[in-house]
Amino acid sequence: MTQVHNVTPEVMESVGTPKILITDRIAPEGVQFLREQLPEACIDERLGLKPDELKAIIGNYMALLVRSETRVTSDILASATQLKVVGRAGVGVDNIDTEAAKRHGILVVNSPTGNSIAAAEHSIAMLLALARHIPTATASLRAGKWEKSRFVGVEVGNKVLGIIGLGKVGMAVAQRAQGLEMRVLAYSPSASHDLARKAGITMMSLEEVIQQADFITIHTALTSRTRDLLGERELRMMKPGARLINCARGGIIEEEALLKVLNEGHLAGVALDVFSQEPIRDNETLKQIIAHPAVITTPHLGASTAEAQVRVATDVAEQIVSVLRGDLSRSLQ
DSSP, X not given: OOEEEOOOGGGGSOOSSOEEEEOSOOOHHHHXXXXXXXXXXXXXXXXXXXXXXXXXXXXXXXXXXXXXSSOBOHHHHHTXXXXXXXXXXXXXXXXXXXXXXXXXXXXXXXXXXXXXXXXXXXXXXXXXXXXXXXXXXXXXXXXXXXXXXXXXXXXXXXXXXXXEOOSHHHHHHHHHHHXXXXXXEEEOTTSOHHHHHHTTOEEOOHHHHHHHOSEXXXXXXXXXXXXXXXXXXXXXXXXXXXXXXXXXXXXXXXXXXXXXXXXXXXXXXXXXXXXSSSSOSSOHHHHHHHHSTTEEEOSSOTTOSHHHHHHHHHHHHHHHHHHHTTOOTTTOO
């Protein structure tokens, strides 16, 4: 279901000729929807703006549409004198200062369900790639080697999958894992235990999930409570030879602790799609993690399917149109 944050009476007022700024690449179907529904609007696509460049022009716009690359800071929002709404084409809004938006009466909308299938499928793909050493075996074969004995894997059937965060993506992962005959445990403070039980998922404490799981996959938002949720203590609680997957947000796993545990050989493998710094430039810890032979990585591809990008772009475009027309009836919860 679409989420809307920071609703204020001011943003519900109808506007005249809106100016909309798009600073990250989104599916063209989203842009086309805006043009069809708001033919009078001025829609500027200015990709890759630096923070000072965005700050200099944001005061001219009533709507801002971003993905994850643009950081909408309090400094930028303070200059957004006409801004009514920030649309995030995706789930997480950790690149948007929502508290500052609230102070300035600016609505923040996102698309929490648009990429659930894509993210769940990517997580399962990473899980299977870990279990069967697919990336390293591919690299070995390309190097002219034939190392069958080196890449003996494990079956995932009858293994225990621990899910941290049982929202839309976590539940989709659980359903797919059950199709692979995995037993699913979950830790999620906000999830309904009754719904989990009906879905065949056993709810436990974080420590119980960590200690019992053969595979752990993370599907929780990055907040002040979840930052460094898995530190050295929690990583050492994992079974020797367990495997860890994170396709949620960087920063949930304490990366220095992860590198230490990897170097000690405690974990059989780690799959990461997200990092505390994206793109990775000057973070030596991350560079060492990526280079580790037990680690497989992708550059934040969880939501990167053609279908998901169309869904999130059109979903957020619809909400922006609704806000600029003063109609929030579809989105309000």
